[in-house]
Amino acid sequence: MMASPRRSIVLVSTASAVAVVLAALAVLFGALWFGGGWPPQQIPGLPAPGLLTTAGLPIVRVLHDVCAVATVGTLLAAAALGGGADARREITRAAGPWALAWAATAACTQILTMSDLIGLPVGEAIESGFLPTYSMEVPQGQAFLLVTVLTVVVAIGTSLRVGTLGRVVLLAIAVFAVLPPAYVGHSASAADHNIAISSLMAHIAGVTLWVGGLFALVAHLRRYDAASAAVAVRRFSAVALCCFAIVGASGLVNAWIRLGGVAEVWQTRYGLLVLAKLAALCVLGWFGWRHRRATIATLDGAAAGDGRPGSGPFLRLAAAEAAVMACAIALAVGLSRTPPPRAEASHDQHELLGYVLPPFAPGRLLTEFRPDPxxxxxxxxxxxxxxxxxxxxxxxxxxxxVGQVATAVAGVLVVLYAVAGGLAAYAPALFSAHALQYALVGTAGPALFALGAPLVPLREAAPSAARAAEGRHATALTHPAAATAVYGVPYLLLYVTGLFDWAQSSLAVRLAVLATLAVTGTWFFHVALGLDPLPRVIGPALRTGMLGAAVAVQVWVALVFLAGPRQGQEWYAALALPWAPELGADQRTGALIGPGTSAAVLLALIALLALRRRGARRRAASATAVAEPAETRG
Structure with missing residues (x-):
């Protein structure tokens, strides 16, 4: 009796999935064996965690990563890859079980890593009562506890009825949830550990979006009609290209820091595993090229033809690509448990800063370079x-x-210098440098970028993101009072609640604060300058009032610096840089060049609005003067 075609397809798909899983497991344990992570070396006289931990931890970690990839990819498809409202809701709900599985594997990973750390079998490790301490005080435990909490939040969110902005928020939370394990991993003790950690987090985020997006397309392409399928694949192709660049660049940066030299690439097992990952990346790049050359055109042709999606070629190529990606993920897990040849920090670098910082000189603000990937x-x-x-x-x-393009590019360059130039090198060490950095990131750069009217071009490049910026909740933030609060509240939180100390000492908090200042500043100037279309009418006087309120915020910040308590006193004392100026004097300097720079930019914008208003009145008067003689002649 012949099997039905549908049953044959299911059997072939199941067999293919099983083959991919077996291949990934083979790559995983092969990489562990080659890198020295398996079998674990037992030291006589010390307790051993047992087979369940040593064998189960890498397997559970792979499952954890697979669930993370599936969750992020499914939410990416729901938020950004198009489709009708019903399809988006179904895909959003489909992310829920993956998020719950992600939470479960994160909890299991937390227990197994504790067992591995204290050298006791799982049962004895749990009975020891160390789990609460491990979860709240040990960085690895804190990381996986945070992942568990965030993924539960994502799972709950997928069960709610959310719009485009809600899906984008869920996607952002999910992407953020993949980062904590990287933040506390091997890179935290590497040479130049800030760049190592940052590059690893960028690498993992890029991989997760890339692999997850492909998984989501393969799993949910049937939910799209012909036209939507072509749009979804084309959008994902653009996302995949960006992720390919991010993964390649960040991987090279991290590998260079961990290896420390070219010779270690082929002279160490860690370096050879890195080469294997590079080979996998090249293969995946070839898959992307084939999609752009062949399968996308096939989908476009099907959408323009009989209405049936020509998804067969795409799905076949994507399935092979997914198999390579699964093996690459397994290889990455094996690499993560392989000791790098340059595992420890250099003795020349500052212990707290994580890099070598020469004594300050004004010229070094131009010659030093401190990139954050x-x-x-x-x-x-x-x-x-x-x-x-x-x-x-x-x-x-x-x-x-052309003028708007030039000002937008200038704004980008200002922010780029502030986060990667000499100012970024000295900002964690000198309060005055920090104040100037925040002025450029939160005010000067966003103001220039907003003068380029960015929303219309960005809508062309990323329609889904533009829809999120024009949704109901985002529209509420275009109210002048709300937009002004968005600009001022971060400064209040930073200098009144003690967040500044965390922002100086913690890379994660510092990155979050810089990103927040850039986003809130851009949104404020987007509303205050009104060069982009807005859902509400804001008169010139009210726009001037918004900028005046922002000046008041900067005056308040300056007064806090001048008359308030010393900011980050414990942090700067711990740095103990012999060439650093006295903190009080440096804070007064910061009050002048930080809020002073921001206030100068805001006053210049007020003058610009006044000139625009005067020019509009002059043009209106000229139009009236031209119209009156015409009426007289009529």
Whole structure:
């Protein structure tokens, strides 16, 4: 008796999935064996965690990563890859079980890592009563506890009825949830550990979005009609290209820091595993090239033809690509348990800063370079999106003003210098440098970028993100009072609640604060300047009042610096830099150059609004003067 075609397809798909899982497990244990992570070396006289921990931990970690990838990818498809409202809701709900499985594997990983750390079998480790202490005080325990909490939040959110902005928020939470284990991993003790950690987090985020997006397309392509399928694959192709660049660049940076030299690439087992990952990346790049050359065109042709999605070629190529990705993830897990040849920090670098910082001189603000991979890639992606949008507008015959492009690019360059130049090197060490950095990131750069009217070009480059920025909740933030609060509240929280100390001493908090200042500043100037279309009418006087209120915020910040308590006193005392100025004097300098720079930018914008208002009145008067003689002649 012949099996039905549908049953045959299911059997073939199941067999393929089993083969991929077995191949990934083979790669995992092969990498562990080659890198020295398996079998574990037992030291006589010390307790051993047992087979369940030593064998189960890497397997559970792979399952953890698979669930993370599936959750993020499914939410990416729901938030950004198009489709009708019903399809988006179904895909959002489909992320819920994956998020719950992610939470469960994170909890299991937490217990197994504790067992591995204290050298006791799982049962004895739990009975020891160390779990609460491990979860609240040990970085690895804190990381996986945070992952568990965040993934439960995501699972709950997927069961609610959310719009585009809600899906974007869930996606952001899910992407953030993949980062804590990287933050406390091997890179935390590597040479130049801030760059090592940042590059690893960028690498993992890029991989998760890339692999997860492909998984979501393969799993949910049937929910799309022909036209939506073509749009979804084309959008994902753009996302995958960005992720490919991020993964490649961040991987090279992290590998260079961990290896310490070219010779270690082929002279150490860690380096050879890195080469294997690089080979997998090249293979995946070839898959992406084939998608762009063949399968996307097939989907476009099917959408323009009989209405049936020509998804067969895409699904076959994507399935092979997913198999390579699964093996690459297994290889990455094996690499994470392989000791790098340059595991410890250099003796020349500052213990708290994590890098060598020469004595301050004004010229070094231009000659020093302190890149942060996450911030650099974020800034470059935003600039690329803006320029792509401008190019698409020009291709349609809607040329974007050159002056606006120039000011937007200038704003991007200002922020890029502030987060990667000499100022970024000295900002954690000198209060005055910190104050100037925040002025550039939170005020000067966003103001210039907003003068480029970025929303229209970005809408062309990323329609889904633009829809989120125009939703009901985002519209509420265009109210002048709300937008002004968005600008001022971060400064209040930073200098009144003690958050500043965390921002100086913690890389994660510092990155979050810089990103928050850039986003809130851009949103404020987007509303206050009104060069982009807004859902409400805001008069010139009210816009001037918003900028005046922002000046008041900066005056308040300056007064806090001048008359308030010393900021970050314990942090600067712990740094103990012999060439650093006295904190009180440096804080007064910071009051002048930080809030002073921001206030100068805001006053210049007030003058610009006044000139625009005067010019509008002059043009209106000229139009009236021209119209009156015409009426007289009539």
């Amino acid at each position: 996450i911030l650099i890639m974020a800034v470059i992606l935003i600039a690329a999106g803006y320029l792509v949008g401008v190019w698409r507008l020009a291709r349609r015959g809607e040329a974007w003003p």
